[in-house]
Amino acid sequence: MSDWWALPMMISGGLFVGGGVSIAWERVPVWRETDLPQFRTVFAHTLRRVDRLQPALLAACLASTIGFAASADGLARTLAASAAAGFFIVLVGSLAWLVPLQRQLAAPGTEQQPSAYVQGLRSQWFRGHLIRTVLALALFILAGIAAVV
Numbered sequence: 001m002s003d004w005w006a007l008p009m010m011i012s013g014g015l016f017v018g019g020g021v022s023i024a025w026e027r028v029p030v031w032r033e034t035d036l037p038q039f040r041t042v043f044a045h046t047l048r049r050v051d052r053l054q055p056a057l058l059a060a061c062l063a064s065t066i067g068f069a070a071s072a073d074g075l076a077r078t079l080a081a082s083a084a085a086g087f088f089i090v091l092v093g094s095l096a097w098l099v100p101l102q103r104q105l106a107a108p109g110t111e112q113q114p115s116a117y118v119q120g121l122r123s124q125w126f127r128g129h130l131i132r133t134v135l136a137l138a139l140f141i142l143a144g145i146a147a148v149v
């Protein structure tokens with residue numbers, strides 16, 4: 001039965017990780033060089049698009065990884081369960097750390113905040129997104145290994 005779970009686990013995980021990597025690789029370097037008012041505009045625009053898809057992909061990845069772990073045995077089960085636990089941490093960390101930062105950065109009225117404060121929020125979000133992306137990529141690799149052992 002684990003073969004039925006492997007395909008959705010790898011597709012949803014690959015799409016989730018790919019979305020995170022593309023933002024970290026392409027958008028973050030541009031956003032670092034952008035002045036704060038323009039950053040707020042383009043960041044909010046990107047969030048409107050990404051925030052609809054990324055959480056759904058992460059939830060699908062988490063659910064299918066749990067399904068795979070439940071239907072596998074031996075080393076595959078252990079690896080998939082570890083990946084699922086990690087994806088859960090990514091989900092909780094995103095909700096607890098990055099989503100509040102995103103809301104503050106994209107909220108109307110941020111332009112009245114001191115630029116040092118907004119720059120600090122931006123730096124925290126960049127750091128958090130990089131951590132989330134690296135962790136998600138490692139977990140995706142772990143899930144891939146579980147699918148082939």
